[in-house]
Amino acid sequence: MKKIYQILFVGAMVLGLASCEKEVFGPSIFVDPVVDTTTYTYEFDQWLYKHYTVPYNVEFRYRLDDNATDPNYNVVPVSMGMADTIAHLSLYLWYDVYDSVAPAGFLKENGPRIIQLIGSAMINASQGTEKLGQAEGGIKITLMKINLMETNNMDQLNEYIFKTMHHEFSHILHQKKTLPKEFEQLSSGNYNPDGWQYTSDAEAWQLGFASPYGSSQVREDFVEIIANYIVKTDAQLNTMFTTAEKNGKSGRKILEQKIEICRTWLKEKWDLDLDALRAEVQTRQANLDWDEVMSLGFLNESAE
Amino acid sequence: MKAKYLLIIFSVACVLGACSREEENLFDKSASERAQAALENADNVFTGAKNGWEMLYFANPSSCGYSIILRFKKDGQIVATAKNETTTRNKLLTDSASTWDIKNDYGPIITFDTYNSVFHAWSDPGNDGDGLLGDYEFLILHADSSFVKLKGKKHGAYCYLYPLEEGVTEAQYFADVEAMQKRMFGNSNLLHLQTSGKEYLLRDGSSGIFTLTDLGVVAVGEDPDINPFAVTRTGIQMMSPFLDLTATTYTLQEAEVVGEDSKIAAASPAEYINEYISILSGSWTIDMAEIGDSISSVIGSINTALKATYKNNKKNASVNSLVFKKTTKGLVLVFSYYGNSSKATTDMSYLFDVTASDGAASFTYSGPADENAQKTVNAFPDIEKLLNTLSGTYETVANEPINPTAGIKLTNKSNSELWFTIQGKM
Numbered sequence: 001m002k003k004i005y006q007i008l009f010v011g012a013m014v015l016g017l018a019s020c021e022k023e024v025f026g027p028s029i030f031v032d033p034v035v036d037t038t039t040y041t042y043e044f045d046q047w048l049y050k051h052y053t054v055p056y057n058v059e060f061r062y063r064l065d066d067n068a069t070d071p072n073y074n075v076v077p078v079s080m081g082m083a084d085t086i087a088h089l090s091l092y093l094w095y096d097v098y099d100s101v102a103p104a105g106f107l108k109e110n111g112p113r114i115i116q117l118i119g120s121a122m123i124n125a126s127q128g129t130e131k132l133g134q135a136e137g138g139i140k141i142t143l144m145k146i147n148l149m150e151t152n153n154m155d156q157l158n159e160y161i162f163k164t165m166h167h168e169f170s171h172i173l174h175q176k177k178t179l180p181k182e183f184e185q186l187s188s189g190n191y192n193p194d195g196w197q198y199t200s201d202a203e204a205w206q207l208g209f210a211s212p213y214g215s216s217q218v219r220e221d222f223v224e225i226i227a228n229y230i231v232k233t234d235a236q237l238n239t240m241f242t243t244a245e246k247n248g249k250s251g252r253k254i255l256e257q258k259i260e261i262c263r264t265w266l267k268e269k270w271d272l273d274l275d276a277l278r279a280e281v282q283t284r285q286a287n288l289d290w291d292e293v294m295s296l297g298f299l300n301e302s303a304e
Numbered sequence: 305m306k307a308k309y310l311l312i313i314f315s316v317a318c319v320l321g322a323c324s325r326e327e328e329n330l331f332d333k334s335a336s337e338r339a340q341a342a343l344e345n346a347d348n349v350f351t352g353a354k355n356g357w358e359m360l361y362f363a364n365p366s367s368c369g370y371s372i373i374l375r376f377k378k379d380g381q382i383v384a385t386a387k388n389e390t391t392t393r394n395k396l397l398t399d400s401a402s403t404w405d406i407k408n409d410y411g412p413i414i415t416f417d418t419y420n421s422v423f424h425a426w427s428d429p430g431n432d433g434d435g436l437l438g439d440y441e442f443l444i445l446h447a448d449s450s451f452v453k454l455k456g457k458k459h460g461a462y463c464y465l466y467p468l469e470e471g472v473t474e475a476q477y478f479a480d481v482e483a484m485q486k487r488m489f490g491n492s493n494l495l496h497l498q499t500s501g502k503e504y505l506l507r508d509g510s511s512g513i514f515t516l517t518d519l520g521v522v523a524v525g526e527d528p529d530i531n532p533f534a535v536t537r538t539g540i541q542m543m544s545p546f547l548d549l550t551a552t553t554y555t556l557q558e559a560e561v562v563g564e565d566s567k568i569a570a571a572s573p574a575e576y577i578n579e580y581i582s583i584l585s586g587s588w589t590i591d592m593a594e595i596g597d598s599i600s601s602v603i604g605s606i607n608t609a610l611k612a613t614y615k616n617n618k619k620n621a622s623v624n625s626l627v628f629k630k631t632t633k634g635l636v637l638v639f640s641y642y643g644n645s646s647k648a649t650t651d652m653s654y655l656f657d658v659t660a661s662d663g664a665a666s667f668t669y670s671g672p673a674d675e676n677a678q679k680t681v682n683a684f685p686d687i688e689k690l691l692n693t694l695s696g697t698y699e700t701v702a703n704e705p706i707n708p709t710a711g712i713k714l715t716n717k718s719n720s721e722l723w724f725t726i727q728g729k730m
Contacts, residue, residue: 040381063417066441074429079419080401119419123433147419
């Protein structure tokens with residue numbers, strides 16, 4: 001009988017020890033792809049693995065799984081051609097920008113784990129709104145309306161993609177480290193979660209919001225300040241500021257205060273220089289060279 | 305001691321319980337093995353059709369059906385071709401730069417997971433968030449080398465795939481479908497569904513969605529039964545069976561479209577003439593090139609009289625057309641002719657009655673519809689001769705029995721030389 005207890009005890013110990021074994025993590029949460037060189041998307045998938053998954057620990061998803069979308073909306077996948085273009089462009093205007101400005105490994109540690117492209121917008125016809133993107137749990141950024149992008153229209157690309165990426169990534173950052181309290185107090189009485197879509201740009205600016213959507217609630221206000229500040233050209237920022245102070249409105253003062261709070265928060269919490277980030281984006285936007293952007297294209301892999 | 309026995313009994317019970325016979329396996333493979341096998345089977349089926357598949361696509365349960373040719377490549381590429389008014393503006397369009405996949409999600413699913421401008425035209429939400437409410441992911445309900453049945457994952461419409469015959473090109477396929485569409489549904493053709501117990505009226509076939517009602521005119525406020533279908537090269541494919549029937553595939557065989565438990569056909573030509581007028585307010589035009597000598601000679605006399613009267617338009621004064629149609633005064637024959645003007649016609653209406661009996665159609669002239677029509681008859685007495693000549697009982701033969709609007713030849717029962725042909729128009 002004693003022997004039986006001894007065997008049970010040893011067995012329990014073995015099981016217990018086995019369950020306590022520390023898991024060893026690899027360099028990426030994503031497993032190495034099964035390499036099937038015969039698939040139609042092989043070259044593109046390899047390119048994405050090499051330029052996104054390995055350096056940034058992110059899965060760049062262009063093939064759409066309906067389970068990954070909000071069932072309340074009708075959407076379609078992105079085209080292969082636009083997926084290729086946006087993959088290259090976001091590498092040039094987003095990932096590479098952070099790489100050159102932020103501390104080493106910043107995006108690999110804090111960036112989204114998944115970027116999902118969707119071809120169409122998510123339209124709420126009854127409210128007259130459409131979603132341009134969304135961030136989920138600090139892990140996933142979904143970019144929409146990609147099929148409708150005009151690649152020669154930087155304002156549109158910013159509005160629908162890059163501003164959205166900065167917007168959603170800022171959500172990820174403030175989900176990890178809380179919003180500064182003083183920011184929350186600046187426009188506390190002016191948020192309009194149900195009627196923001198009826199607000200014009202000028203009205204929003206004059207209230208101290210970077211966009212109508214920024215006036216919906218404080219966390220959207222915060223990320224819209226950062227995103228708009230980064231992607232707007234000097235001329236566009238100037239228009240925003242001058243409109244915001246027209247007729248004695250206090251919008252400019254509030255906007256500048258908010259930008260300063262964001263600037264300080266990013267520096268103190270993330271060691272990220274907002275102005276350096278903006279300068280790098282503006283330089284790249286102004287000197288966009290499509291040959292350079294697409295030179296790593298999967299259709300032209302030998303150029304690497 | 306008693307406790308000792310109880311312990312023994314309990315132990316034996318436990319041992320016996322542990323030794324109880326295991327449940328018999330219903331399947332010879334595990335669930336995951338069966339799921340994997342289903343995926344592999346589906347993959348092999350889709351890629352197995354040498355000339356691709358004809359997909360009869362229903363965007364949603366309220367949508368008419370569309371034809372798409374799909375060629376599934378082993379490497380995950382999909383080539384889609386379509387030609388229709390709604391999504392391609394009647395141009396033959398092909399897009400080959402996208403992907404498909406089979407995956408497991410409560411059963412095998414086929415997904416078209418990168419954008420194909422041909423295929424996703426129905427699922428694109430457009431500017432209103434809905435678009436045509438189509439699907440791009442489908443449950444695979446059935447898949448073998450001769451037939452695949454899918455169900456849209458979000459909107460729930462059934463779709464059907466059949467292997468495209470080898471040698472048939474995309475252009476030929478869509479030309480054949482268009483010819484079938486015109487043959488069966490040209491001129492808003494009216495059809496009947498014939499079941500073993502009852503016959504129903506099928507309207508609106510030209511829209512790709514049958515409206516099924518009892519025979520006769522639909523009462524105001526009646527909620528009709530809607531039945532979407534797609535036109536194929538050989539007939540039609542219903543999205544779901546009519547009523548409580550089982551047939552979804554109907555094949556055109558001469559005069560009728562035949563399914564496994566029902567048929568679709570037009571009414572007999574004699575009955576069809578009235579049905580087309582009374583239900584659809586359609587008109588019947590006498591084909592001037594397809595009339596017997598008896599009628600031709602009367603029309604010739606009228607033309608002579610018109611030319612004599614309208615001397616300033618001698619060249620063109622003539623009978624333009626003869627059309628039976630429903631008006632507020634009842635059924636009339638509209639006698640249209642060129643008088644003074646070579647561009648504008650003058651139309652006069654003459655009351656008729658049309659009845660069907662024993663496969664024959666009877667036309668009865670009852671007089672001018674108004675004063676002007678009377679004056680015209682007075683001026684040109686041969687018009688009344690024509691109207692009286694047309695009056696009579698006729699044997700009827702449809703040139704295209706599935707669609708009598710293409711032409712019905714009427715031959716007078718008592719005078720075979722007296723005949724004419726009418727064509728239906730909306």
